[in-house]
């Protein structure tokens with residue numbers, strides 16, 4: 001959050017930060033879905049333009065040399081918390097800052113950073129936190145590129161990892177943390193929930209309790225970061241359950257139209273500061289045009305995700321009872337009384353719109369189903385306005401060893417589906433006719 005540099009006795013900078021839209025009416029706190037239309041932007045500063053312009057500039061003019069110096073104190077971390085004014089487009093920009101302010105509202109985060117992709121967000125987070133000899137503790141499985149980053153890339157620099165299965169109990173997580181601590185300094189605890197592609201949920205509260213019991217005694221308390229791409233920001237708010245940092249691929253539900261690639265990290269100011277410094281150094285910030293597209297996307301985020309969630313519930317109810325279907329792996333169908341159902345009840349407010357469909361048969365049946373879909377497109381990715389279907393064993397997880405695939409339930413009869421915002425009856429008709437052709 002940028003402030004006017006009044007503490008230094010400098011005249012206020014005429015920046016958009018001086019005229020934030022209020023987040024309340026009287027005593028009433030406004031909802032994020034309402035605030036997405038105007039929060040963080042003052043039309044007066046842009047010729048009265050209702051919408052924020054796209055600021056295509058590489059650098060920003062300082063009002064005085066003292067202002068420039070002051071802003072650079074924020075950029076370099078001499079003053080933590082970020083620059084108090086706009087400096088240079090590798091560090092900050094109006095579109096990116098408005099986007100960060102609006103994103104932070106959904107998760108109730110103190111601070112936020114946007115990145116050029118989900119993976120550049122995750123890579124910048126780790127580069128900021130690790131040093132040689134460190135251990136990363138993480139839940140498993142993780143998004144394939146995240147596993148590659150931790151195992152193969154950070155591994156080259158002397159960083160190791162230890163993992164626990166997504167559904168692990170507090171005692172199991174504590175045992176892994178204690179073993180990791182015996183190996184080296186634990187740099188971070190990294191989670192993904194629900195995990196891709198199993199949809200297994202991580203008990204964030206148990207991870208927090210375990211971290212506080214096992215890893216919080218020294219002067220370095222490893223932050224808990226969680227990839228919330230599949231359910232966030234609408235259906236899961238990890239900061240409320242003890243996480244310090246939330247990670248997004250904004251490419252998915254937040255961007256939501258399958259027309260951009262971007263990422264974000266949100267959290268406490270203390271946890272965000274070192275990540276901002278790393279982003280300033282290496283330039284993994286998103287560009288103004290992409291930031292602007294995501295501002296547009298955020299105006300309909302709740303509408304899109306709600307509709308997609310409702311559609312998915314209808315589609316899954318039909319699929320579950322279909323004679324050609326073996327099983328549907330959907331968060332709305334967790335077995336009552338199970339540990340996963342308990343985590344879901346404490347952490348989630350909806351089942352999302354991405355799920356696994358196991359057909360009776362094998363690859364031939366799965367391919368016939370996919371090739372016969374007329375409306376639903378055959379593509380990887382998720383969270384867009386259009387419904388997509390893919391075959392993990394033959395596509396996203398092709399390079400995963402057979403034994404590991406078996407363990408993760410990535411069988412040849414598995415089809416991964418992301419439901420969009422089409423009319424539900426049309427989706428049902430498409431799935432019915434594709435199943436009839438299997």
Ligand SMILES: *Cc1c(COP(=O)(O)O)cnc(C)c1O
Pocket residue numbers: 117118119120143192196227229230248249250251252261262263
């Ligand atoms: C897509 C995805 C990522 C990577 O994001 P990009 O925007 O493609 O870099 C990370 N985590 C999860 C869970 C994802 O689905």
